[in-house]
Amino acid sequence: xVHRQLALIEIIANDRLGQKVRVKCDSEDTVGDxxxxxxxxxxxxxxxxxxxxxxxxxxxxxxxxxxxxMQ
Numbered sequence: 877x878v879h880r881q882l883a884l885i886e887i888i889a890n891d892r893l894g895q896k897v898r899v900k901c902d903s904e905d906t907v908g909d910x911x912x913x914x915x916x917x918x919x920x921x922x923x924x925x926x927x928x929x930x931x932x933x934x935x936x937x938x939x940x941x942x943x944x945x946m947q
Contacts, residue, residue, distance in 0.1 A: 885940035889914045903934045
């Protein structure tokens, strides 16, 4: 059995109104997971956040400390 080290990262999500939230997640989380975390902090429904949900954050090359602009 191979155990992999989780890489915890922090992402800053910015919405159109200038609200910024810091979200901590794993680099292997999917975008769907990230959308749920952002939704929990902003009150925006996850389905209203436009990102492809089956791709991992690492696939998108989203790294620790990066900012995402939400539409």
